[in-house]
Amino acid sequence: MTCPRLEYRAADDExxxxxxxxxxxxxxxxxxPMKADICNDRFDFHHERHCDVFKARAETPPADDD
Numbered sequence: 001m002t003c004p005r006l007e008y009r010a011a012d013d014e015x016x017x018x019x020x021x022x023x024x025x026x027x028x029x030x031x032x033p034m035k036a037d038i039c040n041d042r043f044d045f046h047h048e049r050h051c052d053v054f055k056a057r058a059e060t061p062p063a064d065d066d
């Protein structure tokens with residue numbers, strides 16, 4: 001299973017790339033290919049238990065938009 005929060009993009013708001021790059025939708029930033037490999041279930045990675053970014057987001061209550 002691949003990370004449900006990881007996307008591959010060929011551009012950002014300012015640049016176009018020669019190849020797609022991994023983008024984390026939780027942190028809203030590009031991540032290294034090595035990090036993406038780990039996030040894509042290498043080494044029996046479990047997103048809800050092992051991803052520090054995902055765990056921190058789950059522990060932080062959502063902001064009120066009111």
